[in-house]
Amino acid sequence: xxxxxxxxxxxxxxxxxxxxxxxxxxxxxxxxxxxxxxxxxxxxxxxxxxxxxxxxxxxxxxxxxxxxxxxxxxxxxxxxxxxxxxxxxxxxxxxxxxxxxxxxxxxxxxxxxxxxxxxxxxxxxxxxxxxxxxxxxxxxxxxxxxxxxxxxxxxxxxxxxxxxxxxxxxxxxxxxxxxxxxxxxxxxxxxxxxxxxxxxxxxxx
Amino acid sequence: xxxxxxxxxxxxxxxxxxxxxxxxxxxxxxxxxxxxxxxxxxxxxxxxxxxxxxxxxxxxxxxxxxxxxxxxxxxxxxxxxxxxxxxxxxxxxxxxxxxxxxxxxxxxxxxxxxxxxxxxxxxxxxxxxxxxxxxxxxxxxxxxxxxxxxxxxxxxxxxxxxxxxxxxxxxxxxxxxxxxxxxxxxxxxxxxxxxxxxxxxxxxxxxxxxxxxxxxxxxxxxxxxxxxxxxxxxxxxxxxxxxxxxxxxxxxxxxxxxxxxxxxxxxxxxxxxxxxxxxxxxxxxxxxxxxxxxxxxxxxxxxxxxxxxxxxxxxxxxxxxxxxxxxxxxxxxxxxxxxxxxxxxxxxxxxxxxxxxxxxxxxxxxxxxxxxxxxxxxxxxxxx
Numbered sequence: 001x002x003x004x005x006x007x008x009x010x011x012x013x014x015x016x017x018x019x020x021x022x023x024x025x026x027x028x029x030x031x032x033x034x035x036x037x038x039x040x041x042x043x044x045x046x047x048x049x050x051x052x053x054x055x056x057x058x059x060x061x062x063x064x065x066x067x068x069x070x071x072x073x074x075x076x077x078x079x080x081x082x083x084x085x086x087x088x089x090x091x092x093x094x095x096x097x098x099x100x101x102x103x104x105x106x107x108x109x110x111x112x113x114x115x116x117x118x119x120x121x122x123x124x125x126x127x128x129x130x131x132x133x134x135x136x137x138x139x140x141x142x143x144x145x146x147x148x149x150x151x152x153x154x155x156x157x158x159x160x161x162x163x164x165x166x167x168x169x170x171x172x173x174x175x176x177x178x179x180x181x182x183x184x185x186x187x188x189x190x191x192x193x194x195x196x197x198x199x200x201x202x203x204x205x
Numbered sequence: 206x207x208x209x210x211x212x213x214x215x216x217x218x219x220x221x222x223x224x225x226x227x228x229x230x231x232x233x234x235x236x237x238x239x240x241x242x243x244x245x246x247x248x249x250x251x252x253x254x255x256x257x258x259x260x261x262x263x264x265x266x267x268x269x270x271x272x273x274x275x276x277x278x279x280x281x282x283x284x285x286x287x288x289x290x291x292x293x294x295x296x297x298x299x300x301x302x303x304x305x306x307x308x309x310x311x312x313x314x315x316x317x318x319x320x321x322x323x324x325x326x327x328x329x330x331x332x333x334x335x336x337x338x339x340x341x342x343x344x345x346x347x348x349x350x351x352x353x354x355x356x357x358x359x360x361x362x363x364x365x366x367x368x369x370x371x372x373x374x375x376x377x378x379x380x381x382x383x384x385x386x387x388x389x390x391x392x393x394x395x396x397x398x399x400x401x402x403x404x405x406x407x408x409x410x411x412x413x414x415x416x417x418x419x420x421x422x423x424x425x426x427x428x429x430x431x432x433x434x435x436x437x438x439x440x441x442x443x444x445x446x447x448x449x450x451x452x453x454x455x456x457x458x459x460x461x462x463x464x465x466x467x468x469x470x471x472x473x474x475x476x477x478x479x480x481x482x483x484x485x486x487x488x489x490x491x492x493x494x495x496x497x498x499x500x501x502x503x504x505x506x507x508x509x510x511x512x513x514x515x516x517x518x519x520x521x522x523x524x525x526x527x528x529x530x531x532x533x534x535x536x537x538x539x540x541x542x543x544x545x546x547x548x549x550x551x552x553x554x555x556x557x558x559x560x561x562x563x564x565x566x567x568x569x570x571x572x573x574x575x576x577x578x579x580x581x582x583x584x585x586x587x588x589x
Contacts, residue, residue, distance in 0.1 A: 044544070052553070052567040059518070059548050060574035062582075066537065066549045077534070078541050 006036050008180030012198055013088060013114055016172065017041050021085035024048070024110060026070055026102075027092040031058030038063075045084060048075070071097045075105045084110040093117040093159075095149040100162060103201075112171065112202045119175075121155030121191045140178050140195055156191045163201060172200040209287035215269035215278075217242050219308060222341050226303075229495075232328035236317060239342050240308025241265050241300035244284065245292035247348065252583045254348040255290060256339060257299040258356030258363035261431070261489045262481060264307035267299045268292075282564055289572040290355070294580045298346065303338050304330040304488040312484030313414060325411025329488055332359075332496045336366045343374070352579055353377035354515075357561035358528065359489070362496045365536070368513040369498050377579050378515040379572075382525055382561040384532035385506050385539070386497040391527065394434055395490040398427035402483045411484050420483045425472030427486055432471045437524035437557030506535060507542035516546040518575045520568065522560040523553050548575065 006014070010033045017023065020042050025034050028047025031054075037043040047065040049055050058065040068074045070092065087110030093099045094117050106113040118140045119125075125136040135145040143150065154162075156175070163170055175186045175194030186193045219240050226234040242265050247254060257267050257280070268284035270277045284290040284297055301309035304327060312327040343351070354367045354375050361383025368378045387395070402408060405423030409416040445464040460466045475481055502508035517540055521533035530551050540547040550571040554560035560568070 046541070046547075052550070052570070055548075055550055056567070056570040056574045059550075059571055060577060062578050064546055064548055066541075066547070067551045068549075074534075078538055080542075 004032065006032065008176075009090060009116060009196065009198070010036060012174055012176070012180060013090070013116070014041065016114060016200055017043060017086055019043075022083065024075075024079070024084045024087045026075070026087065026089040026106070028058060028063070028065060029054045031061045031063030031065060033088070033090070034058075034063050035061050070102060073101070073105065075102075075109055079109040081108055082111055086110055086112050086114055088114045090114075090116045091118070094152050094154065096152070099152050099154075100166070103162070103166065103168070107168065107201070107203050112200055114198065114200050115159075116196060116198045117154070117159070118150075118196055119156050119191065119194050120153040121157060122195050123192045126192075156194060156197050159197070159199065163199075167204045168201050169204045170199060170201050174198040209285060211277075212244050212269035212281075212285045212292060214272050215242055215244065215266075216271075217265060217308060220300075220342055220345050222338070222345075224341065226334065226338060226341075228328050228334045229331040230328050234303075234310070234328060237303060237310035237338070238308065238314070239300045239303070239310075239338060240305075241298060241342060242267065242269075242278075243346075244268055244297040245295050247296040247346070250583075250587060251347065251349050252352060252586070253295050253580075254343075254346070254351055255295045255297045256343070256351050256354045256367075257284075257290075257297060258335070258339070258354065258360035258367075259299060259302065260356070260358040260360050261493065262428075262475070262479075262486075263360070264305060265299045265301040265309075266307070267297070280562065282562075283569070283572065289569055289576050291576065291580070295352065295576075296348075298342070298348075300339055300342050302330065302335045302489075304328075304485060304492070306480075306482035306485040311482065312411070312488065313482045322412075322414045323484075324414060325484055327484065327488065329491050329495075331492050332362050332366045332498075333370065335363055335492075336370055339363075339367075340371060340374070350374045350376060352583060353379060353576075355379040355381070356383070357381040358383055358558065359493055359496075362493075365498060365510075366496075368515045368517075369509055372512050372514045375515045376582075377518070377575075378513070379518045379520070379575065380533075380536060381520045382522055382528050382533075382558055383536070384528040385499065385535050387494055388532075392494050394430060395494055398430050399487055399490055401426035401430065402487060405483075408483065411487075413483065419476070419480075421476040424476040424481060424483045424486060425469075427472075428475035428481075429468045429472040432468060434527045435558040437526065437555060439524055439555045440557055440559075443555065506539035510539050510545070511543055513540075513543070513545065517548070518571070519547065519549045520561070520571065521549075521551050522556070522558070522568075523551060524555055525558045525560060527558040 023043045023045035025047045028049050048068045050069050087106040128136040175190040178195045223236045266278045268278040268281045286293050301307045304311045312323050316323045354364045356364045361380040364378045364380045367375050402423035405420035407418045408420040448463040498509045499506040521530040537549045552568045
């Protein structure tokens with residue numbers, strides 16, 4: 001079942017996951033990342049996914065997948081505090097109804113959280129809005145404003161402000177372009193040049 | 206979709222057990238029969254056996270059809286060649302629960318000690334008793350352990366009991382549209398059903414067989430009530446709405462709305478054509494009321510499931526209000542507390558509790574995917 005190659009984003013995430021850790025993957029899709037981590041990092045854990053078709057694929061892979069809506073606050077009902085070493089959520093922060101509350105839940109049940117999302121502050125988005133006067137539509141944000149799952153887009157700076165406000169420590173951050181490659185220039189102006197960010201965060205002690 | 210086929214003609218078998226069964230109630234059943242059916246073939250390693258546990262009004266006839274009959278078993282849509290429980294891969298077993306009325310020893314059977322029909326004197330069986338009697342059937346069939354035990358509704362409760370009582374004998378547990386115990390509302394519905402039967406003048410304190418009659422009216426009422434709890438408001442609305450049988454109101458108490466006609470038909474069919482034994486109905490509802498595996502573990506379901514080693518698939522249906530998704534969440538939570546291997550699907554369906562018997566692409570998809578995983582697991586173990 002692991003015929004499709006692991007996406008670059010998942011490869012970057014996998015580098016952060018140490019062997020035999022307990023992992024919760026929110027919005028786990030067809031379970032590809034968990035499958036990879038089970039086989040290559042000997043992790044244990046669960047995926048949560050709302051989409052029935054993706055659930056079926058995850059079950060077929062042998063992944064433990066709980067069908068659940070990330071907006072329903074099931075996470076804290078299902079899991080005790082510090083149940084996981086890592087709670088992962090890839091490309092879903094911007095689609096949930098209250099990203100701030102979900103972040104709290106993730107850091108309640110997990111020691112660290114790994115979060116990835118598209119950067120609304122990327123220069124191309126800014127240019128489309130600034131010069132075109134319209135909401136950006138491009139490869140990483142393909143949907144028109146009136147019909148998009150991305151209801152809470154933010155920039156890297158916005159996210160880091162939220163972390164600051166919530167007393168959340170950014171342990172690591174990787175900024176990449178849409179091909180998931182870091183470039184030299186991104187280091188100096190990530191919020192302008194980075195398209196996707198991977199954050200590893202934890203509660204400040 | 207994969208090609209599916211039918212099992213075809215099946216024949217039930219009967220196992221006579223002469224080892225006494227000590228029941229939870231304290232009564233010992235000296236001997237008993239278990240009526241059962243099997244489909245598919247047991248493989249050489251005996252690793253492909255599946256036990257199906259039936260629900261309140263179900264029986265051992267799960268799939269296929271009897272010689273000369275057109276009606277098929279109650280879960281025929283899900284069991285057969287190429288179906289989610291694929292009989293090309295699995296050896297499927299289902300027995301009629303003890304206390305039933307389809308061939309296994311029950312209230313309508315003759316008590317060997319008195320030579321008379323048991324009637325109301327048949328001991329009330331519990332899920333635990335059923336599971337223990339099914340384990341005797343397992344031994345008789347020389348099956349070392351079940352690849353999976355699967356059941357919906359009351360069948361799902363037996364699956365949980367299996368996972369708790371015989372953790373080493375069950376590798377996978379599939380619990381569908383079930384609950385870890387009945388709610389007060391569930392028990393209340395059962396009580397109304399029992400009162401309907403017991404207050405029927407033809408009930409004769411349960412000795413109706415000896416009196417040469419059956420409490421058909423009470424049984425039909427009980428079934429009507431039960432049936433209501435299996436359907437959803439949505440489904441009844443879309444199927445019947447307020448449709449009238451004669452197209453106009455007659456201002457009398459005859460059957461006027463289609464939904465009334467349907468319910469009466471269901472009740473009649475159950476009490477007459479299916480000839481369901483009223484004492485069995487009472488017994489089954491009691492077994493449901495009593496089911497509470499957490500009771501022996503400080504009322505903590507997580508503790509009750511602590512020893513379970515099976516991998517679980519839990520499925521619920523969105524419009525099921527008899528055993529709602531929230532009831533399945535309780536099971537999921539208890540299993541997660543134990544770090545069990547578990548997957549959970551909440552299937553969107555308008556068919557209420559009955560959805561577990563009906564076609565649905567998500568339900569079928571996840572069921573099939575899980576069964577394939579079980580099959581692949583034991584193929585891999587065999588090194589195929």
